[in-house]
Amino acid sequence: MAESSRDLILRRIREALQPPSAPLAAPDFTAPVFPGLTADLAVAFAESFVRSGGLFYYCVSEEHFYDQLFTYKQEKSLDNLYVWEPELKKLLHAGGIGFVGDETDWIAKADAGLTTCEALVARTGSVLVSAGSASGRRLSIYPDQHLVLARTSQIVPDIGDALRLMQQHYGDKLPSMISLTTGPSRTADIEKTLVLGAHGPRSIALFLLDDDAPEATA
Secondary structure, three states: OOOOOEEEEEEEEHHHHHHOOOOOOOOOOOOOOOOOOOOOOOHHHHHHHHHOEEEEEEOOOOHHHHHHHHHHHHOOOOOOEHHHHHHHHHHHHHHHOEEEOOOOOHHHOOOOEEEEEEEEEEOOOOEEOOOOOOOOOOOOOOOOOEEEEEHHOOOOOOHHHHHHHHHHOOOOOOOOOEEOOOOOOOEEOOOOOOOEOOOOOOOEEEEEEEOOOOOOOO
């Protein structure tokens, strides 16, 4: 039955006389957006990194890293692995791992580039790289495969933590390029078809060296 004019007026009066609801609490903009991570940071990072399409290799020691990298190069048929950072060159020399250490004709030949990173973000599985290393802007972007050597001590819970590390390390002289890499480069802009390697490496592999392992060096 349709509500009469009298009933409609009475209902509006009753609603107007209702006690006001409690005011909404003001948002706490200092509170974290996401709940804290309960899992071990290394485990959380590995799960997020693999979920985003990365290849993850856990290394208990430098010798284990040499074995893992050697096997990876064999399986992927990498003839030209480019390494520009002095500390990485020294490390690979010690392990007898072949690499190309200069930039001669590298654009035509670079199958893969091996770099370090600034930090690893556990929540998103992201790798924070910058132009602050000898790898510069190019070696993490141009080759078809991006290989990263990182250490467990570089893992932080969230992106904000990684950016604070950058501020602490560089102060007011931040690198000209800071980039978060989450999985291989991909796009589905064209007809919603997923294409890998559209704007960067087609694949990303991360070798995580355990800082706490007895044989690992700091």
